[in-house]
Amino acid sequence: MQFKFWILVSLLLVGAPAASADVMPLMRVLTLQDYNTRVVVVGILLLGIAAGVIGSFMLLRKRALVGDAVSHATLPGLCAAFMIMASMGGDGKWLPGLLLGALVTGGLGILMVLWIRSQTKLKEDTALGIVLSVFFGMGVSLLGIIQKMRQGHAAGLESFIYGKTASMLAGDAMLIGGAALVVITTAVLLFKEFRLLCFDEAFAKSQGWPVRALDIVMMLLVVTVTVIGLQAVGLILMIALLVIPPATARFWTEHLQTLVWLSAITGGISGLIGALASALVPNLPAGAVIVLVAAAFFVFSMLFGSRRGVVIRFFEHWKLSRKVGRQHLLRALYEWVEESSGTGPDELAAERESMGISFESLLPERSWHPRQLRRWLRDAMGQGNIYDGSDGLFHLTREGWSEARRVVRNHRLWEIYLIEYADIAPSHVDRDADMIEHVLGRAMVDELEALLRTRYPHLAMPPSPHTLSLAGGRS
Amino acid sequence: MNWTMLDTWIVIAGVLSACSCSVLGNFLLLRRMSMMGDAISHAVLPGLAVGFLLTGSRSSLVMFLGAAVVGVLTAVFTQWINRFGKVDEGASMGVVFTALFAVGLVLIVQAADAVDLDPGCVLYGAIETVPLDTVQLGSLSIPRAVLTLAIVFAINLGVIIVFFKEFKICAFDEELATTLGIRSAWMHYLLMTLVAVTTVASFESVGSILVIAMLIVPPATAYLLTDRLQSMILLSLGFATLSAIGGHWSAMAVPPIFGFADTNTSGMMAVVAGLLFSFAFVFSPRQGLIARFLKPKTN
Numbered sequence: 100m101q102f103k104f105w106i107l108v109s110l111l112l113v114g115a116p117a118a119s120a121d122v123m124p125l126m127r128v129l130t131l132q133d134y135n136t137r138v139v140v141v142g143i144l145l146l147g148i149a150a151g152v153i154g155s156f157m158l159l160r161k162r163a164l165v166g167d168a169v170s171h172a173t174l175p176g177l178c179a180a181f182m183i184m185a186s187m188g189g190d191g192k193w194l195p196g197l198l199l200g201a202l203v204t205g206g207l208g209i210l211m212v213l214w215i216r217s218q219t220k221l222k223e224d225t226a227l228g229i230v231l232s233v234f235f236g237m238g239v240s241l242l243g244i245i246q247k248m249r250q251g252h253a254a255g256l257e258s259f260i261y262g263k264t265a266s267m268l269a270g271d272a273m274l275i276g277g278a279a280l281v282v283i284t285t286a287v288l289l290f291k292e293f294r295l296l297c298f299d300e301a302f303a304k305s306q307g308w309p310v311r312a313l314d315i316v317m318m319l320l321v322v323t324v325t326v327i328g329l330q331a332v333g334l335i336l337m338i339a340l341l342v343i344p345p346a347t348a349r350f351w352t353e354h355l356q357t358l359v360w361l362s363a364i365t366g367g368i369s370g371l372i373g374a375l376a377s378a379l380v381p382n383l384p385a386g387a388v389i390v391l392v393a394a395a396f397f398v399f400s401m402l403f404g405s406r407r408g409v410v411i412r413f414f415e416h417w418k419l420s421r422k423v424g425r426q427h428l429l430r431a432l433y434e435w436v437e438e439s440s441g442t443g444p445d446e447l448a449a450e451r452e453s454m455g456i457s458f459e460s461l462l463p464e465r466s467w468h469p470r471q472l473r474r475w476l477r478d479a480m481g482q483g484n485i486y487d488g489s490d491g492l493f494h495l496t497r498e499g500w501s502e503a504r505r506v507v508r509n510h511r512l513w514e515i516y517l518i519e520y521a522d523i524a525p526s527h528v529d530r531d532a533d534m535i536e537h538v539l540g541r542a543m544v545d546e547l548e549a550l551l552r553t554r555y556p557h558l559a560m561p562p563s564p565h566t567l568s569l570a571g572g573r574s
Numbered sequence: 575m576n577w578t579m580l581d582t583w584i585v586i587a588g589v590l591s592a593c594s595c596s597v598l599g600n601f602l603l604l605r606r607m608s609m610m611g612d613a614i615s616h617a618v619l620p621g622l623a624v625g626f627l628l629t630g631s632r633s634s635l636v637m638f639l640g641a642a643v644v645g646v647l648t649a650v651f652t653q654w655i656n657r658f659g660k661v662d663e664g665a666s667m668g669v670v671f672t673a674l675f676a677v678g679l680v681l682i683v684q685a686a687d688a689v690d691l692d693p694g695c696v697l698y699g700a701i702e703t704v705p706l707d708t709v710q711l712g713s714l715s716i717p718r719a720v721l722t723l724a725i726v727f728a729i730n731l732g733v734i735i736v737f738f739k740e741f742k743i744c745a746f747d748e749e750l751a752t753t754l755g756i757r758s759a760w761m762h763y764l765l766m767t768l769v770a771v772t773t774v775a776s777f778e779s780v781g782s783i784l785v786i787a788m789l790i791v792p793p794a795t796a797y798l799l800t801d802r803l804q805s806m807i808l809l810s811l812g813f814a815t816l817s818a819i820g821g822h823w824s825a826m827a828v829p830p831i832f833g834f835a836d837t838n839t840s841g842m843m844a845v846v847a848g849l850l851f852s853f854a855f856v857f858s859p860r861q862g863l864i865a866r867f868l869k870p871k872t873n
Contacts, residue, residue, distance in 0.1 A: 163665035164609055219861055221603075224664070225794050228608040229851060232787035236844020239783055243838030244829050261679065335616060336679075339672030346665045384683050387676035394673035401659045409658050 135269050140374045142272030143331050145279035147370025147389070150328065150340035151348075151362035152286045153320045158345040159297040159355070164227055165209065165318075166341035169325045170334040171231040172208025173201035174238025177259055177329070178245055185248070192256075194271050198326050201259075205322040208234050262333030262386035271330060278327045282320050286359075293317060294355050332373075332386030340366060343393040350404025369393040421478060428475040429484060429503035430510060431464040432456065432495055434563075455492025511563060512547035515554070581822065583705040583717050588784075588818035588843055590723035591776040594730045595788035596814040598768055600807050601734075603793045604745035609664065610649065610766070611789035613671035615773045615782035617648040619678025622777070627685055638774055645770025648674060649763065701780050701839045719779035726775045730768055734807075737761065742803055780840050787844035788814055791851050798854040798861040817847035 157163055180200025185191035208230045215226040242256060286293065292313050295303040304310045321341070328337040348361035373389030402409050436454050462472055476493065479485045484499030495503060595611075602608050621644030625637030648670055655666035704719045711721070734741065743751045744758045751758045769789070776785050796809035821843025826836045856863045 158662065158665055161662050161664065163662060163668050167609070167612065167668065215855070218863060218866070219798060219855065221794055221797065222606050222608075224606055225603055225608045225790060225797075228612060228786065228790035229794055229848070231612060232783060232790055232844050233848030233851070235783050236787055236841040236848065239781075239841030240825070240837045240845060241841075243825075243836075243841060244834045247835035247837075336672055336676060338668055339676070342665050342668035343672065346661050346669055349661065350659070382683055384679050387679040387683075390672050390676035391680070394669065394676070397669055397673075401655065401661075407660055 135272075136378050138269040138276075139267050139272040139378070140371060142267075142276035142279070143370040143374040143385070143389070144367050145276045145283070145370075146324070146328055146331060147340060147344070147366035147368070148363045149279035149282040149286075149366075150324050150337075151344040151364070151366025152283055152359055153317070153324055154341040154366070155345040155348065155355070155359045155362045156286075156293050156297055156317060157321060157341060158349065159358075162223075163342045163346075164224070164338070165212065166321060166325055167338040168208055168212055168227040168231040168234075169205045169322055170329070170337045171238075172234035173205040173326055173329060173334060174235055174259070175241055176200035176202065176204030176207075176238075177256060178238055178241035179204070181245060181256055182241065182248075194274060194330070197259075198274075198329070201326045201329060202322060204234065205326055206319070209318050209322060258333075259329045260333055260335065261384060262329070262331055262336060263384075267330060275327045275331060278323060282324055283363075285316070285320060289313070289316065290356075290359075297355065332389055333384075336386040336390050339390040339393060340369070343390070343397050344369065347393070347397045347400045350400040350407045352406055365393060365396050369396065424471070424475045425479050425482065425484070426506045427465060428472075428479055429495075429499065430506050431461065432485070432493070432499075433503040433507045435461070435464060436495070455488050455490055455494045457492050461493065509544060512544065512551060514563075515550065516547055519550070580705045581826075583720060584701055584839060585819055585822050587701060587704045587717065587720050587723055587779050588822060588839065589815050590720065590727050591772075591780045591784065592788040592792070592814035592818045592843065593811050594723065594727040594772045595776070595785055596792040596810040597727075597730050597734055597807060598765065598772065599789040599793040600796070600803070600810055601741050601745050601765055602769070602789060603797060604803075605762075608790045608794075609667055610652075611769055611773075612786045613652065613667045614645045614648050614766070614769050615777070615785045617671040617674035617678075618642075618645045618770065618773055618777070618782075619675050620644055620681060621678075622774070623678045623681035623685070627681065641774040641777075642767070642770045644674065645773060646763065646767050648770075649766035701784075704779050722775050723779065726772055730772060733764070733768060737764070741765070745803075780843075784840040784843055787847050788817070791844070791847040792817065795847075795851045795854045798851075798858045813847065813850050817843050817850060820846040 154163075154166070157165060177197050177200055180197045181191040183200075184193060184196050189196075211230045212223070212226045215221055215229065216223050221229075245256065292303075292308065295306075295308060296310065296313055296317070300310060303313075324341065325334075325337050328340060332340060344362040344365035345358065347365050348358045351361055352358050369389045369392040372392045373385045376388045377383050377385030400408065403411075405411060435456055439454070458472070458476075462469060467475075476485070479499065480487065483496055484502055485493050485495055488494050599608070599611065602610055618641040621641035622637055625640030628640075629636045651670045652663070652667045655661050655669060656663050659666070661669070704717050707718045708715045709718045709721060740751070740756050740761055743754065743756060744761045748758050751761075773782060773785050776782070792810040792813035793806065795813050796806045799809060800806050822839045824846060825839040825842040828842070829835060829837050854862065857865075859865055
């Protein structure tokens, strides 16, 4: 799988410590000379990848904020685990024990959300909010108790709220990295099943897939990723790792596999930079840096993403509106010629050279704004469709004429289709046809032409199914 | 356990804050934007931090305004990303508030040496210290936080009463609102502004976790018990009050039963609200688990 590549990259990073004995801290961190830094960086990198992978599925299932509820719900588990371990005389801060506690209440939180949603008329967002705030309140209360306990020193627990990568030990990081690898592997192995779940749950069920079990596995993976992320990025920012990388990747692709892939890279890079930065700069919370890097990726992708980016969509919209505007102009010119000459369409071609129309008489043909009309005219002249004659009137060129014929033909074909098949009254058909005629496909035009031949066998251009003078007020 | 005047002030602050939140929460719930409260209350952190860094004081107007502005921006950004980026609403909210929270965290941690603003205090507040900071009002000496929260509650209640019809129509049928000439976008941002202001006013005394709980849980509890908006709002105010009183009482009374000292009041207020919700969840006459279990299945 493609993830092997990333594992390879991380291995290279681990092996990267060059022979250089540079003592500068910058070099020491960047070349990962400290064993501890190296393990922590790799652990966070794997965490980012795992969160990116599982987050993609959550995004597509419109459950982005589930991670929010889960991460808040882990706090009471952490505190309870601490209290139990401390009261049994052990070390209250034994990480695996704490994470197990977090896993239990995190999972419980998800179950509560699903239960409340299925048993009441409350919607998902409210169910999430209830679980999130009540569980977190519970955790805060337990934290309050712990702070006054004799074994006290709950300082370690507070770091789970905001995260503290810098103080992470190699052992903790290995636990995180190992769990992240398990999550990634599970998600890759169940990729096909998860895809089915994301796109057509009902179909998956009808095909005999164990939808419920798969759903539970997916939720379990979410809880696991959240829990292992607690120490590194903190429970409030953990949700960002589940949400931002997939949302970022979505701007670039429509394919699930690419989405997961891009999201994993975004998450991994964010984790990498965050961990490095917090090792380099004292007093820089790693979780916040990770989230800010991811957010920067998001903003860039939202603007420039190749699929759903704002710029590309704006450009495409502009292109389409330009095309539509020009076609409206050509149709108006054609219909004006048709109307004022009163001859059949085949004789029109000869006459069009001598016929010109002034700006003032063209303006009322459609509900144009003068500035708009001027823009379309300029556009059409640039395209060589019309020319500005010496008499100050606008004339269609030869190419403009055939283009106008094509446009009018498409429009009228579509009007026939709407009257024939969609039962739209002739007086309304012009407006409806307007919306679709510019994007008619070749196959559809062929089919409509066949229909045209049976209705008007002797004509190259169908007459308008409604009176053209009516069309003066169309939009 | 001995109840003193201090406890009374703490409970009054808690009740005022809880009621200010609940009255708004009803409309958030109906508009399916419950998580907006969560998002805004996390996202105000950079506003607080900047305001604090500029003035160096924790109760300055600048800080208040800074946070309120960021709170409204959260709503605006979420809507932008949702509309222009075509990102699902929950995800856009998640992107915006976590990014803003991260900015705030960096600011606070970087300035930690110079100033004394504990991020923990934003989360779970310091309601226990409310009675210590008082202002003189005539012959009466009342805590500053109580005064602030009373004003906020009055504003929230006033706005909701004045614009009740508009809010109601917007909550149930946005298209109808538009045809009636109500600017639903304006009502949306008015509501968001109120949420932001309430969050900021509450953060120092009761902490943002209580704000989130009170925005969501009492209205949800009321929603399970009634179908009328007026009674839902009144019920939610009742539940908010009960949670605040019960929360402070149990923060003092419950831990000693297990041999511990007392605990954080804000957290327990959220827990009591959760308990009230579970009662409604189980026993509600029409929506509850028992009622649904007993009701003959109609197919």
